[in-house]
Amino acid sequence: MKLQHKFGLLLSSLSLFSFISSAEAEPKVVTSIKPIHSLVSYVMDGVGRPDLLVDGSSSPHTFQLKPSHATMLQEADIVFWIGEDLESFLETPLDSIAASAKRVTLMDSDQIELLKFREKNVFDDHHDDHDDHDEHEDHADGHDDHDEHDEHDDEHDEHDEHDEHDERRRT
Known part of the structure; x- marks a missing residue:
């Protein structure tokens, strides 16, 4: 054993x-x-x-x-x-x-x-080629229709005169 x-x-x-x-x-x-x-x-x-x-x-x-x-x-x-x-x-x-x-x-x-060593970053020149992106310059022109609000504000000023008129009646 x-x-x-x-x-x-x-x-x-x-x-x-x-x-x-x-x-x-x-x-x-x-x-x-x-x-x-x-x-x-x-x-x-x-x-x-x-x-x-x-x-x-x-x-x-x-x-x-x-x-x-x-x-x-x-x-x-x-x-x-x-x-x-x-x-x-x-x-x-x-x-x-x-x-x-x-x-x-x-x-x-x-x-x-x-591959050959790169002496400069190949992506450096990429950002110089955006001449076709002029649509961004026109972006501000798309907001010309908001000038209408300025005229609309003048209309509210005229309504304020009516408020004064109403106040005179009440007193």
């Missing part, structure tokens, strides 16, 4: 160990920004869940690495990021904290078509 108990304990330990091993087999994936996180999450569905460095309340332009981010990078097996040209804030942390993680730099991929 003692042997059966030890055998059961051994089986329980092995099943617990296999559970822990399968949990550890889940890759630790870190992504830099939301669009990458969305894509990686879709690919990892059922396998694991990637961590996101620049979350909803942060901006890549003002991002500051927190201790929790450093922990994510330190524990990462793989890090997905755009690249140093757009995410220069990650270059040093990836080299030092996440040195053992595999790094996937999307700008280096030959499967992605890179």
Whole structure:
């Protein structure tokens, strides 16, 4: 009976160990920004869940690495990021904290078509092309018919004279 108990304990330990091993087999994936996180999450569905460095309340332009981010990078097996040209804030942390993680730099991929950098906002000139919107200038003309009310007020003044006349009769 003692042997059966030890055998059961051994089986329980092995099943617990296999559970822990399968949990550890889940890759630790870190992504830099939301669009990458969305894509990686879709690919990892059922396998694991990637961590996101620049979350909803942060901006890549003002991002500051927190201790929790450093922990994510330190524990990462793989890090997905755009690249140093757009995410220069990650270059040093990836080299030092996440040195053992595999790094996937999307700008280096030959499967992605890179667009040229824009030197000025392409939407700046949009507001200069509203010459066809002159109808707004004529909007005030649509209220000329309200001037009739001014004449109508004068008519009421004439009626006031009658009121005075009525008051004289009463007294």
